[in-house]
Each structure stands twice: as C-alpha cells, then as structure tokens.
Amino acid sequence: MGAVKSKRVPRAVREQQMMDAAVRTFARRGYRAASMDEIAEVAGVSKPLVYLYLNSKDDLFSAVIRRESEALVAAVTAAVEPGVPADRQLWSGLKGFFAHTAENPDGWAVLHQQARTQGEPFAREVAAMRAEIMVFVTTLIDAAAKEAGCDGELAEREVAGLAHALVGAAESLAEWANARTDEGTSGEREHPAAKDTAATLMNFAWAGLGRLITGERWAPGT
Template sequence: MGAVKSKRVPRAVREQQMLDAAVLTFARRGYSAASMDEIAEAAGVSKPLVYLYLNSKEDLFSTVIRRESEALVAAVAAAVEPGATADRQLWSGLKGFFAHTAAHPHGWAVLHQQARTHGEPFTREVAAMRAEIIAFVTKLIGAAAKETGCVGELAEREVAGLAHALVGAAESLAEWVNVRADEGTSGEREHPSAKDTAATMMNFVWAGLGRLTEGGRWAPDGLAGQESASGVRR
C-alpha cells in the first residue's frame, strides 16, 4: 500500500503563513538583519518557494507593511461606534487601535519601528496608513467642534494639527504599552488594557479639546488673543 500524500496547502494560505513568519522575523531581527532563509524556516517552506510567491526581500517587506497597515486601519474603523457622539467614537476608535496593536505587537513593531527607518518605498506605505487614520481623527474633531457650535478659528485652522498630534501621541503610547519583557527594564510592570490606555489618551486630549471648543486658549503670560502695539501676536 503506497504512502498517503499530504494534503496540498492552498497558495493563499501558504502565502499568509509566509507573511506571518516574515512579520515575526522582521520585528525580532530588523529588516537589514533578517534573511530569507530565516523566514522560510519559520514558515516551514523552502527559500525558493518564498521567492516564487513573494519575489524579493524588498517586495516581501512592502507586502508585510501593506498587510499590517490595512489590518490596523480596518480594526480602528470596525471599533468605532456608529451614530455615537464624537467623543465616544474617538474613544472607541482608540480602543480598537490599542487592542489591535497589543494583539499584534510584532506587526506594530514592523510598522512603527522598522518601516520608518529604511526609506522608500516603505515609509510611503506607512504614510498612507497614517493619512487614513489622521483623516478619520480630523473628521471626529471637526464634528466635536460643530457639536459645540465652534465653527470658527478652531474648525478652520487647528483641527488638522490637533489630529496629527493625537495620532502621534497614540502611536507613542502604543509603543510604551507594548514594550516586551525582553526589551527593557519595564518588563515586570502590568500592561494596561486597551480600554484603560484609550481612557488615558482621552483624558490627555479631550479635556483640552473641550476648553478649545469653549473658546479657551493658552498663551504666554496669559495674553491670549492680545496683540502688541506693533500688531504682532505675542
């Protein structure tokens, strides 16, 4: 009786296995140090098969970045509570962001650490992902301003800047939260949940945004809105 042949793995499934192995390898070793041999071994396939399916190392890394970016954007979008107030939508989106980055720390390491330090075309892929998230946050902050009747200076001039600042702060917080035990002295601390991390972000951002929508502004020496005799705002 002949040997039983193993069931052939569909190409789409095998390709995802290779990408999973690539994410893990790139996150742990870095793009420059990672080798196609390591990726093939981690995926349980031959190196020629990796090249056949995913071409060069550069193409593989670009595909990994694109896949992880799309997954992150989809997770944030899916977490948002439709029809809720702007602050509730932002909070639920942040929860989705922090939950996804916590569940996929290697994917987040590739996006936040590796892809940003190796030039084009990798930085372009990450920039496209950030642009989608920033556009979403810009829309929510603009909606919050309109909900409070603030449609003047804040709505026209500051919303985009606030959105960029919020996304940057969330990325930094995700990096802090997702530090692994083997990456520093903070490994013994208990990592906060996605809900708690999102609440921290909202406490940092929303209280200040609330003051802005009510017309409050910070300025040196309390000179908000005042101009010097020369007409230059101080």
C-alpha cells in the same frame, strides 16, 4: 495500495503563513538583519518557495507593511461606535487602535519601528496608512467642534494640527504600552488594558481639546 498523498496547502494559505513568519522575523530581528533563510525556517517552508511566492525580500517587506497597515486601519474604523457623541467615538476608536497594537505587537513594531526608518518605498507605505488614519481623526475632531456649536471657529489648519498631535501621541503611547522587557529580568511589567490606555490619552488630550472646541483658549500670561 499506493501511498496516500498529503493535502496540498492552498497558495493563499501558504502565502499568509510566510507573511506571518516575515512579520515575526522583521519585528524581532530588524529589516536589515532578517534573512530569507530565517523567514523560510519560521514558516516551515523552503527558501526557494518564499522567493517563488513573494519574489524578493523588498517585495516581502512591502507586502507585510501593506497587510499590517490595512489591518490596523480596519480595526480602528470598525471599533468606532456610530451615532454617539464625538468624544465617545474618538475613545472607541482609540480603544480599537490600542487593542489591535496590543494583540499584534510584531505587526506594530514593523510599522512603527522598522518600516519608517528604512527609507523609500517602505516609509511611503506607512505614510499612506498614517494619512488615512489622520483623515479619520480629523473628521472626528471637526464633528466634535460642530457638535459643540464651534463650527467655523476652529480653522481647517488648526483641526489638522490637532489630529496630527493626537495621532502622534497615540503612536508614542502604543510603543510604551507594548514595550517588551528583556527576557529573564525581574522587572517585567504588566501591559495595560487597551481601554485604560485609551482613557489615559483621552484624559491627556480631550480635557484640553474639549475646552478648545467650546471656545476656551490658552494664551501666554493667562
């Protein structure tokens, strides 16, 4: 009786295994230090197979950025509760953002720490993802203003600036919430829950934003 052949792994599954290995390696080693040999070893495949499926290290890094970006945007948009007040929508979107980054710390490290610092075309890939989230947040802030009867009082430029400030604060807070401590240290801290991190940002941002959209403004000397 002939030997039983092992079941062939579908190409799509094999590619995802390689991408998973690449995310882990890029996040922990950095783009420059990561090697295709190491990625192949983590994925449990040969280096020639990685090159066959994903062409080059640059192409692999770009594919990783696109995959992680699409997953992050999908997580945020899916988390938003429809048909509820604007502040509740924003809070639920933030919960989705912080939950996804906590559950995928390597993917977040690739997007926030690696891709943005490696120049083109990688930075452009991340910028496209941020622009998509920015439009989404801008829409929520604009809806909040209209909900509060402040339609037209917040200029388009001001709403866009508020969205940039909020997204930047969320990115910074996610980096803090997901920060690793050195292995073997006694000071390792417990990572906060996504809902708590989202509440922290809402307490920081929405308390002022809520007053702004109802017409109350800060000015020097007031």
